[in-house]
Amino acid sequence: MSALLECRDVHFAYGAPQGRRGRAFSLTGVTFTIPRGEIVSVIGPNSAGKTTLIRLLTRVIKPTTGTIFLDGRPLGGLGSWELARQVAVVPQDVPAAFPFTVEQLVLMGRFPYGPHRYFESEDDRAIAHDAMAATGILSLADSPVDALSGGERQRAILARAIAQRPRLLVLDEPTAHLDLRHQVQCAMLLSRLNREQGMTVLFVSHDLDLAARLAHRLLLLVDGRLAAAGTAAEVLQVTRLEEAFGCRVVVEAGPAGGPPVVRVDWSAPPLDAASERV
Numbered sequence: 124m125s126a127l128l129e130c131r132d133v134h135f136a137y138g139a140p141q142g143r144r145g146r147a148f149s150l151t152g153v154t155f156t157i158p159r160g161e162i163v164s165v166i167g168p169n170s171a172g173k174t175t176l177i178r179l180l181t182r183v184i185k186p187t188t189g190t191i192f193l194d195g196r197p198l199g200g201l202g203s204w205e206l207a208r209q210v211a212v213v214p215q216d217v218p219a220a221f222p223f224t225v226e227q228l229v230l231m232g233r234f235p236y237g238p239h240r241y242f243e244s245e246d247d248r249a250i251a252h253d254a255m256a257a258t259g260i261l262s263l264a265d266s267p268v269d270a271l272s273g274g275e276r277q278r279a280i281l282a283r284a285i286a287q288r289p290r291l292l293v294l295d296e297p298t299a300h301l302d303l304r305h306q307v308q309c310a311m312l313l314s315r316l317n318r319e320q321g322m323t324v325l326f327v328s329h330d331l332d333l334a335a336r337l338a339h340r341l342l343l344l345v346d347g348r349l350a351a352a353g354t355a356a357e358v359l360q361v362t363r364l365e366e367a368f369g370c371r372v373v374v375e376a377g378p379a380g381g382p383p384v385v386r387v388d389w390s391a392p393p394l395d396a397a398s399e400r401v
Contacts, residue, residue, distance in 0.1 A: 126156040126192070127291060127323050128180065133189035135179060150175050150347045153189070159290075162317050162324040164334035166358075167344035168368050173327045176344065177295055180325070181212050193291070207235035211289035213281050215296050225271070225279045226264040229254055232286030247286075254286040255279075257312060259305075273300035281309065285316070292316070294326035298333065310337050335359060335382035343367060355382040369394050 136149040150172045157163050165173050178184045180191060182198055191198040193209060201209070211232065221228070232254070233247040243251075255261040258278040263271065268279060277300045284292055297313070298306040314337060316322045328334045334341055335355035343351040343358050345367045351358045364372045364385065371391035375384045 125159060125195075127159040127194055128157040128325070129192040130155050130180075131190050131192065133179060133186045133191060135175060135184065135187050137175075148172070148175070148347060150179070153344075153349050155342060155349060155352055157323060157325060159323055160317065160321050161339045162313065162326075162337055163340050163342060164338035165325065165327045165342045165344060166329070166331060166334050167350075171344040171367075172347040173344055174295060175347075177212070177293055177325075177327060181210055181293055182206060204235050207287070209289060210291045210293060211284035211287040213277075213284045213292070213294040213297055215277075215299055221268045223268055224264065225255065225260055225266050225268060225282075226251060228268055228279055229264075229282045229286050232283040232288075235287065250288065251282075251286045254282040257285060258282040259308060274302060274305050277301060278305065278309070281312075290323060292322055292324045294324070296328060297326055298328070298330065306333070313337060331359065331364075331385040332382075335377075335385070359383045359385055365394060 130153050133153045134149065134151055136147065138147055148170070153176065165176060167173055175184070179186060180198075182201075185199065193201065193206075198206070223231075229251040230243050230247060233243060233250060236247070237244070252261070255264055258281050260275060260278050260282060263275060263279070268276060271279065277297070281294075281297065284294075292313075294313075298309050301309055310333060313324055313326070317324055326334075326338075338355070340353060341351075341355055341358040342349060343363070350367060351363060359374055359382075361372060361374050364374070371388035371394065373386050373388050375386070377384050
């Protein structure tokens with residue numbers, strides 16, 4: 124299976140004056156490929172570089188050195204509209220002041236297909252309708268985005284990305300604001316999009332069990348470096364996770380031959396690394 128996305132020796136650095144809580148940060152020598160049709164999850168502790176990686180993959184920022192390829196073409200060489208038709212992004216939230224209805228937000232996902240139009244086509248509206256139905260927010264179509272709960276807003280943003288009909292869907296903590304039922308629905312929807320439409324999905328998650336169950340492969344980032352890449356069984360090793368997260372963990376075999384399950388060992392004292400991170 125050929126690669127849809129490839130990072131080749133990618134480096135990026137924030138200088139201390141730009142913030143990152145007053146310290147410098149760098150993403151160093153990141154190299155990996157994502158084949159077409161895979162679901163990949165990026166995991167790792169806070170400040171490991173997960174969001175920075177997403178910003179690089181969606182060209183919000185550019186690598187200091189190294190190259191990112193989309194379908195064999197350098198990402199930097201794609202036009203803005205072409206990139207928007209290929210890649211859709213689901214951030215953790217939208218701005219607090221966002222004076223649009225849910226339907227208007229979702230229809231924004233169709234803009235890359237007609238950037239010079241003033242009005243949406245019937246096809247655009249049908250696609251937006253299907254995206255809202257898929258995410259369970261069709262009844263909220265006329266509701267102001269500002270009036271939605273956190274979980275409803277998250278599903279509306281996901282619907283906008285689905286309406287974009289991308290080849291690569293990139294999500295930053297897609298279940299962060301969702302209750303348990305909607306977490307399951309979100310995971311099932313991503314799995315269905317991947318299975319039925321062949322959509323390639325890359326998502327950041329702090330939920331290691333969700334990542335293990337949903338993703339074909341995991342990328343573990345630690346301190347701006349790719350510490351491990353592979354299946355859940357290959358990446359979710361006790362020693363590796365304890366070094367990455369700075370706490371004692373237990374990794375158990377999943378039920379019925381499923382992916383491993385990770386839990387914190389609350390009976391053990393924190394590691395020195397954990398104390399340093401706090």
